[in-house]
Amino acid sequence: MRLVSYDDGRAGQLIGEDEIVPLAGTMRSVIERWARDGARPTPLYDEVISLRDAELRTPVADPSKIIAAPVNYRDHQVEMNVDAQVGALGFFLEAPSSLLDPGGTIQLPYHDRRFDQEGELAVIIGRTARMVGEREALEYVFGYTGLLDITMRGGEDRSTRKSFDTFTPMGPVLVTADEFGDPGNVELRCWVNGQLRQHANTADLIWSVAQLISYASSVTTLYPGDIVTTGTPAGVGPIQAGDDIRLELSGIGLPLTARVAADDTIACPTSGRDRRPVAPA
Structure with a gap:
């Protein structure tokens, strides 16, 4: 459905x-x-x-947590010029308060930092999962949806750089797992102002959806409504006020869109601007 x-x-x-x-x-x-x-x-x-x-509205407004996969596509690892990928890094958490309704407005907080778009496939957990194996991991999935993981570039912890309010647009459609089919064969396209920036297939994930769920459940209990987002492919790039972002995933149907604004920006109080990982030009 x-x-x-x-x-x-x-x-x-x-x-x-x-x-x-x-x-x-x-x-x-x-x-x-x-x-x-x-x-x-x-x-x-x-x-x-x-x-x-x-x-x-965002399909699930009140997850207990958002679990995110860092560097889960090889091409993104190359473009970011980093040694480690998901198999070494595990996962990080994003604040549930960063969720944004589809069609909403991303508010950039600082005028002196770079912010990028990242399109991803997101998983909605349907059953309480703890220490589940890869073979049965997909049995705990309720459905799938689209997610934009907006990030501030620099050396601060990932959970900080991605947890600003409005930085996680999600939706608009949640497709139940029985209808969605194989999450390992999903085509992803992401545009900014009509320019195609990201085009990939989840077949290229380093850790599959099942691996992500299995590993995450070995660290923390996953509850119904929790979100596991699978990482972004190459093609990340800067966004600024006035931009329009559009994400399409095969099997989802309606695109996820968001606008970008910078209505009340200030100077960034942290000093991570020039620390790794450094985004591509």
Whole structure:
């Protein structure tokens, strides 16, 4: 099923490209019912809403954590000129408060630092997972969606550079795992102002989705609604106020879009500007 969250947090099933059939409850309750008894969401067919009349929200607004994979594509490792990749680095955490609704505005905090776009496939955990093996890891996935991982370049810790408010646009569509199919064959394209910057396939991931989930669950318990984002391919580049970003993933359908603004910037108080990793020109 292709699901969305909209308006005040209601969950709905996307029908075609322009209609929403409401579901009972929020996306959180939909996931919890699936975790409890494997029940598919129940559409309320007595009401149909036009997509253009709905305000789409991030599919899951309240994850306990966002787990992110650093340097999980070889080509991104090359462009960043770094020795380590996900197999050595593990994962890092992003603040759930950084989530941004699809179509929202990314607010850059500083006027003297570089910020880049990173398009990614994100995984929504559906069942509590602890110490799960790779073979069964995908059984814990509720669905998949698109995510933009906006990052400040420099030497500060990754969790700092990526956790600013509005830095994690996500959505707009969550496709359930049974319909989405193989997460190891997803085509990713990301544009900035109509210019294609990133074009890759998740077949090129260094650690697969199953490996990421298995490893993460060996470190911390994954709960329903948690997000595991899989890393970005080559093609990251600077963004600035006025830019428009568009991410498309095969199997998701609707693109994830975001605008960039710099309405209340200040000088950055940390000194990581010239520390590694240094982004490509």
